[in-house]
Amino acid sequence: MSEPTDPVPSADGSALHGPVARLLRPLVRLLVQRGITFPALTNLLRELYVNVAEYDFALPGKEQTDSRVSLLTGIHRKEVRRLRGAGAPVSPVPATVSRTSRIIARWLAAPDFTDPAGRPLPLPRTAEGGAPSFESLVASVTKDVRPRAVLDEWLDRGVAALDEAGRVQLLEAAYLPRGGGEPQLYYFGRNLHDHLAAAVENVVGPSPRFFERAVHYDGLSDGLAARLEERAREIAMEALKQANAEAHTACAEDAGGRHRWNFGIYIYREAVAPPGAETPDPAQVERGRTP
Structure with a gap:
């Protein structure tokens, strides 16, 4: 594993603004719907920034100082001192x-x-x-x-x-918790974390480490989009069943260790406005679901 280094602002740092805004938009919609305000999110992000800087950017053989964490995060040293050692929020498995x-x-x-x-x-x-x-x-x-x-x-x-x-x-070929309760939110955090972690690793690493691909088409009719979604569900379930069967068999002979493995698939579709047209009412947009 490569040693952590101080992040250096690059000339194309602003290029992240658009992608980050796009990936955060659905999350912000959920936060607003669940009553999590911007100040509450700010407090959570402050804790995460300190935790990531403290542990993920520690230099081997050197003590991580409040000043260095403050420099990495832009958070005042007093706040850093208060938050250090608190640990990142963890979602335990129900x-x-x-x-x-x-x-x-x-x-x-x-x-x-x-x-x-x-x-x-x-x-x-x-x-x-x-x-x-x-x-x-x-x-x-x-x-x-x-x-x-x-x-x-x-x-x-x-x-x-x-x-x-x-x-x-x-009745279900998978465990599909519903209703927005604790079990569903656990999978929400775990699966999105793993997908985002794989994508980030592929961006920051010298070469893509994790498999991350998608098939996508634009300008489809309602009927074709619905048929492709249904067919994609069938293909995805077969892939998941096969992966589960092979993993189950392999685990029976495995000595065990400290690794975890996640094989996930998502399907998504929505109605989008053509160039120059009004954005469709979000309430009328059909949204796909993540298995």
């Missing part, structure tokens, strides 16, 4: 998110719980002789919660349903 996502991932990947085509099998609640069941599925992932409690939660949230034979059927 217990229900970790548990649910791991159980679904295993149901979609483990041979005991899938049919020959790789589809999740409907599972009896219990079974004799170690046969696959919802109870054995949950127990293979966690012993900290009763399978019946997991089933009740999933039935209530529409993650699973019971068929005519009383077997448990998985």
Whole structure:
């Protein structure tokens, strides 16, 4: 890993203004909608600036001083002294998110719980002789919660349903929390962080390190845009299922370590105004969703 160096303002530093404004606009819309004011965001950014300068730009063998952090960030030394050591805000993984996502991932990947085509099998609640069941599925992932409690939660949230034979059927091929609650906001922060971190690494590094590509077309009709979105969803889900199956198999033989890996896909479409025309009412713009 290369040693951190002091950032040097470049002649093209202003070139970041436009891209940054564009990537922040949806975030600002969410902040305003959720009642997070500009002063509140300013306080959060001040903490982050100090934290990044303190740890990401520390020089090997040298003590990071208040003066240097102040120089790097433009924040007064008094404020730096107050904020140093506070640590960056962290979004912990909600217990229900970790548990649910791991159980679904295993149901979609483990041979005991899938049919020959790789589809999740409907599972009896219990079974004799170690046969696959919802109870054995949950127990293979966690012993900290009763399978019946997991089933009740999933039935209530529409993650699973019971068929005519009383077997448990998985309704979602992924864990998709909704409603803007803690689980959805956790994935919001994690997935966007990883995508942005990969993009930043590709920009600041000597050569692109992470795979980051997109297929994009402009000037489409409403019908074609909708069809492409639907087809993209099908392609994306197949890719995610395959990646999950291969990762699940590989993890069974892995010694373990300190790395984490994230494979994400996003799909987005919106109506845009042609050159010289009025910008469409945002309330009328159809927006895509990120899996």
